[in-house]
Amino acid sequence: xxxxxxxxxxxxxxxxxxxxxxxxxxxxxxxxxxxxxxxxxxxxxxxxxxxxxxxxxxxxxxxxxxxxxxxxxxxxxxxxxxxxxxxxxxxxxxxxxxxxxxxxxxxxxxxxxxxxxxxxxxxxxxxxxxxxxxxxxxxxxxxxxxxxxxxxxxxxxxxxxxxxxxxxxxxxxxxxxxxxxxxxxxxxxxxxxxxxxxxxxxxxxxxxxxxxxxxxxxxxxxxxxxxxxxxxxxxxxxxxxxxxxxxxxxxxxxxxxxxxxxxxxxxxxxxxxxxxxxxxxxxxxxxxxxxxxxxxxxxxxxxxxxxxxxxxxxxxxxxxxxxxxxxxxxxxxxxxxxxxxxxxxxxxxxxxxxxxxxxxxxxxxxxxxxxxxxxxxxxxxxxxxxxxxxxxxxxxxxxxxxxxxxxxxxxxxxxxxxxxxxxxxxxxxxxxxxxxxxxxxxxxxxxxxxxxxxxxxxxxxxxxxxxxxxxxxxxxxxxxxxxxxxxxxxxxxxxxxxxxxxxxxxxxxxxxxxxxxxxxxxxxxxxxxxxxxxxxxxxxxxxxxxxxxxxxxxxxxxxxxxxxxxxxxxxxxxxxxxxxxxxxxx
Numbered sequence: 001x002x003x004x005x006x007x008x009x010x011x012x013x014x015x016x017x018x019x020x021x022x023x024x025x026x027x028x029x030x031x032x033x034x035x036x037x038x039x040x041x042x043x044x045x046x047x048x049x050x051x052x053x054x055x056x057x058x059x060x061x062x063x064x065x066x067x068x069x070x071x072x073x074x075x076x077x078x079x080x081x082x083x084x085x086x087x088x089x090x091x092x093x094x095x096x097x098x099x100x101x102x103x104x105x106x107x108x109x110x111x112x113x114x115x116x117x118x119x120x121x122x123x124x125x126x127x128x129x130x131x132x133x134x135x136x137x138x139x140x141x142x143x144x145x146x147x148x149x150x151x152x153x154x155x156x157x158x159x160x161x162x163x164x165x166x167x168x169x170x171x172x173x174x175x176x177x178x179x180x181x182x183x184x185x186x187x188x189x190x191x192x193x194x195x196x197x198x199x200x201x202x203x204x205x206x207x208x209x210x211x212x213x214x215x216x217x218x219x220x221x222x223x224x225x226x227x228x229x230x231x232x233x234x235x236x237x238x239x240x241x242x243x244x245x246x247x248x249x250x251x252x253x254x255x256x257x258x259x260x261x262x263x264x265x266x267x268x269x270x271x272x273x274x275x276x277x278x279x280x281x282x283x284x285x286x287x288x289x290x291x292x293x294x295x296x297x298x299x300x301x302x303x304x305x306x307x308x309x310x311x312x313x314x315x316x317x318x319x320x321x322x323x324x325x326x327x328x329x330x331x332x333x334x335x336x337x338x339x340x341x342x343x344x345x346x347x348x349x350x351x352x353x354x355x356x357x358x359x360x361x362x363x364x365x366x367x368x369x370x371x372x373x374x375x376x377x378x379x380x381x382x383x384x385x386x387x388x389x390x391x392x393x394x395x396x397x398x399x400x401x402x403x404x405x406x407x408x409x410x411x412x413x414x415x416x417x418x419x420x421x422x423x424x425x426x427x428x429x430x431x432x433x434x435x436x437x438x439x440x441x442x443x444x445x446x447x448x449x450x451x452x453x454x455x456x457x458x459x460x461x462x463x464x465x466x467x468x469x470x471x472x473x474x475x476x477x478x479x480x481x482x483x484x485x486x487x488x489x490x491x492x493x494x495x496x497x498x499x500x501x502x503x504x505x506x507x508x509x510x511x512x513x514x515x516x517x518x519x520x521x522x523x524x525x526x527x528x529x530x531x532x533x534x535x536x537x538x539x540x541x542x543x544x545x546x547x548x549x550x551x552x553x554x555x556x557x558x559x560x561x562x563x564x565x566x567x568x569x570x571x572x573x574x575x576x577x578x579x580x581x582x583x584x585x586x
Contacts (some may be wrong), residue, residue, distance in 0.1 A: 003141050005285075005288040007285060008284060008286070009412045009416065010410065010412035010416050011404060011410050011412070012401070012413070013030075013415070013416065014413070015030055015031065015432060016401070016413075017028040017216065017412070021044065021227060021228040021229055022230070023203040023204065023227075023229060024203045024205075024243060025128075025203040025207065025208065025209070025228070025335065026203025026207040026208075026405065027209075028209045028210070028218065029209075029211075029216050029220045029223070030210070030211045030385075030394075031211075031212075031214065032072050032393075034213075034392060034394065035111040035213075035394070036215050037110075037111050038109070038110060038213060039109075039111045039120075039210065039211065039212025039213060040104050040209070040210070040211045040212055040395050040397075041107040041120050042105065042107075042124075042207075042210075042398050043206065044102065044104050044206060044208075044400075045103040045104070045105075045206050045208075046101070046205040046206065046246050047060065047103065047244075048099050049061070049098065049100070049176040050172060050173070050247055051247060052180075052196075055188075057180045057181045058145070058179060058188075059182045059196055060103055060196070060200075061139065061145065061180060062180075062188070063131065063193055063196065063201075064096045064257075065141050066141055067096070067131045068096075069129040070134075072126060072130035074123070074125055079123055086113075087110060088107060094495040098178045100176060101246065101331055101406065102402075102406050104402060106129050106398075107295075109118050114213070117210075118222055121222055121226055125227055126187070126306065128201060129229065130202075131189050131192045133193045134190055135189070142186065143181075145185050146186070148179065149182060153265045154266065156261075159262065159451050161448040163260055163393060164330075165260070165327070165449045166178065166252075166258050167277070167333075168330065169254065169258070171249050171250065172247075173251060173332075185570055196238060198239060198334065200244060200302050201239070202239050202244060203229070203231055203239065203243075205243050206244035207405050209402065211394040211401075211406075212394045216365070227496060229274065243278060249332070250332065251277065251279075251333055254445045255278060256443075256446070256486070256490055257447075259449075259483075259484065260447070260559065261451065261483040261485075262448040262451050263453065264331050264451055264452075264453065265453060266453075267453040269453070270342050270451065271340070271341055271450075272338075272351060272448070273339050273340075273448045274337065274448045275329070275338075275340065275446070276333035276336040276337075276445060277333060277445035277447060278336070279333050279334070280334050281334045282330065283409055283410060284408065284409075284410055289420055289423045290519075290536055291328065293378070294436055295326045296374075296378055296379060297318065297375055297428060297433045297436075298433050299328060301366050301371055302358070302361065304370065304373070304374075305357055306371075308361060309353060309357070316346070317343060317346075318343060319341055319342045319350040319351050319353075320341040320342070320343060321340070321341045322339070322340040322341070322350070322354055323338075324336070324338050324339075325337050325339070331406075335510075336440050336448075338354050338355075338358075338440075344452075347483075347484070351492065352496060355492070356496055358437055358440050360438075361437040361438075362436060362437040364503045364504070365434040366430060366434060366504075367504070367507075368430055370507075371433050375426075376561060379425055379426065381422040383418065384416055384419065386415065387417070440495075442493040444492070444511065446490075448486075448489055450483055450484065452483065514542070518567075
């Protein structure tokens, strides 16, 4: 395992170039032809609402808005008019967003006319250095920001706020929602915003990401020309010589189980989420990548069991849908999460059923066939991504690079990920996947979010379902505020640990087995491989190679990257007379 930890994933793919300007600003440029004649241009600012003081709550978001209102070179929403004139998409959350620890401006621009990309980069420079913040500009923008603040108070917005406050209780994360407070939005001064902008929009804490159908060398040179301004020379708001540090606010432990529950008339169905809090799990090494793959296999195998309980329940049906995942509600946490949509009146048994299945895996594990199917499914996803790598859109690359810049997450590219997955997946044993279940520690650091609509004529469908469930299960419909408390959920979780559980039945008639039997039954009718094309094919079968993707046997030493020039066949491809391409793989 020590060898896995020493091996690092590539931080960026070979086709991406990166560098740092004299003033500390980082840039990443990559040529990509999909979609044609389009480019993604991002300005990444390493600060968001977390660095706001109490009297500043919401101003990082307000500054983001002001950038589109006026800058040193663009007056009276001229940036918006420019974007509309070139056919670039523009609207709420389409061109910028502010979160806890970042502010990102995103321009999606055409490249088929000379000068458009260069002017769009100039717009990003205006956001970075020259946003105009006057009392007049601020007063105009307050109404727009207040409207967004009102929209954030929807049912889902209220639930998210309640959930974050419970998840992060005792630290700054729960008190710095990016949307801010109404009082600050209405009353903050332009001078306060100018101080914040001058301090945190520092070149050394910003980056420019450009991915698209353009000449990469020319774009790199343009970035140097536009953005390489000394901090003290930025006018009218010069920056300090030393850049501020990005804060690292750890989330304190939650003793036992904490439940945030509510009823909301705007909801149309009940929903629940259970998080087992844990710190962010690093992905920079092959060991971290391997651990995440083990968790992905676990979630995939468990989801098959949960799907069967949803479609073919052993007793009363408890939920419409249920899933588990390795979550990331905020950048410093990677909780093991359960998300479910229970049937009306079935919240408690639904939660109990899911916890029982996790406990079953803890005690009795998975069957080998379950894990093998999950591995095949995950490997197929990597292979599909590899086969379609030339069609990967620029926006996907750009978003990955934002994560690399701010979260120190490697963005090695499709080829490197496929290579690492093909190397690592075969080495993950059944016992390792089973051990992932122990990451669901229900004794501490458990946060539960529960929300339901009330029983009322305003929500007739949910009320009708509740009555039907009550009749079917010979129970009374629960009143609207009868939601489980922290103590009740903790007792439910503890009781499951003591229950006797039988092994999960081995599925001898799974989809893989049925397809294999059918495939073997038609062995005599298979198209022969070779140089000549079988009848009905427009051309012979050809071997599809994946250059650099190794296929090690179990137990071999770790080789993340094979020797130069080595290529491993991942299957065969044939083309029918009607042009349909078929990819064949054992």
